[in-house]
Amino acid sequence: MSTTRTITTPRGQRPVTRGRKSFDPVSQGTIPFLIPALVATVGLVLIPVLYTIWLSLTDQDIAGNNSGFVGFENFALMFQNSEFWYSLFVTLQLFIVCLVVETVLGLGLGYLLSRDVPGRAIFQGLLLIPAITASVAVALVWMLIYDPTLGAANQILQAIGLDPVVWLGSREMAPWSIAIVDIWQWTPFMALIISAGIRSLPSEPFEAASIDGAGPVKKAFFVGLPLLRSVLLVAMLLRTVDLIRFFDTIYIMTQGGPVNATNTLNVYGYRAAFIDQEPSYAAALQLSLFALVILIAAIFTFVRKRSTDVE
């Protein structure tokens, strides 16, 4: 290492006023570091999305033979197909049921996890095991639990004198059985975010409410919940994005059946491409799913922005 220090000015130094930040020599010349990741993102994300848009406007088979531009015919077909509307219904049904139950249970469990007791941190970490377990493993163990004859669920029902249930094999029950699995897997995740939110709440509003004579229930509903709003919205947004794209567990447990009862848009989009082998129609489905995700995310962002503007 040389002992003489030379003070050099970086190459390409520009006047101080350039850019939004004041002049920062440290970040000069670092842009090339970003380029490989940028190229990868364009190649892996942007091009496939653009390709899907093109696919949805043409007529192509799974082998890649394209018989040309058809305009919005795939979308027209989709909107005329009752399977699409039913799939949209199933998607929203599962989304709403799971989100509401996970939020309510997550609030309860989150409150529990926010209490300061010895062992809290360890317990909280272990609760993430359902969320991090591979969805394939989760689906398989729940298939064993739900098995109509030898499954644990029916054995327990029968032991307490109830009739066995056809969990996955009946149209009426299958969506609820799938919802139970998702609720089981993701409620602790909700609870963890909520408990972090509860722990960061200021104590003054609660003290003020106590002085005004509010009981614990009133404090929770009229002071705690409104203060938690933005944390809750973040947690709900994260679950929403995943719930609308719900795929793995459903595809493994029912493949969308019985008779489309659990055929969410994501499963439908996959089946249209790889089982019915109609990639162009599948592209239209997948884009409508993407539009739905963006729409719901935008609503959440709007609500969140408005609620923070009010504060």
Next chain:
Amino acid sequence: MSSSTTNRRRAYALTYMGYIVAALIFFVPVLFMLWSAFRSNVDITGSIFNIGTPLTLENFQNLFERFDFIYYIRNSFIIAGGSTILGLILGVPAAYVIARRAIPGIGFTTLLARMAPGVLFVVPFFILSMKIGATSNDALNFAVLIAAHLIITLPLCIWLLIPFYEEIPKSLEEAALIDGCTPRQRFMQVVLPLVTPGISVAVTLSFIFSWNYFLFALALASSNTMPLPVIAFNFIGQGSSDYGGLMAASTLISLPAIILTIVAQRWLVRGLTGGAVK
């Protein structure tokens, strides 16, 4: 004084009772999976209240002897390992730039990558792999799978690393600048050694997320390149319900994640929320 300790004891007791209920709900299915993996198929099809049945390694032996499970474990390692390494090579320098300067549109781009449904990428990747002949060439097929899994590991890697870079005081880089280091030297010799804890977090979480991912391999893998989740899924179709084998396979698939939950739980939430919660 004594009444406040009894109050605290009562509050502890109530909280722990809640813990027990939560543990019953959220841990029992996982424990049930582990337990069933070590029971014979005869016992699994019997009563679940028969907890005294002997445990056996038979299910695991079957997986390795009859189904050559080690081969699929290897496939999973190639895909998850490859996409993790590539994600790091691309993500580590990129996160540095994003942490140090405001890049317009970067937030939107990552949000888009986070929100896009996986099926959106599957068809383009499938058609690409048909065109380049990756359906019959194992090396090419692995390359396609690794590229597809990069969609998961790259954004994750970037989001996990940004806060680690932000914690490094700029004065260190300024000193290096005065010493005449080029941007590359500053990054390699000054910054990089300081983010090694962040890199180990990114490695673990990227690996697990890629290891667990099902959809891409379901559509894109050939019978020679199938990773664990897909081979386990294919077991279901094989006629008889070999639940013992399925549970043993599920246990092996879940093992890395369960170990991780115990080792790196603090980072898990950040990884799962894509940086939204710290």
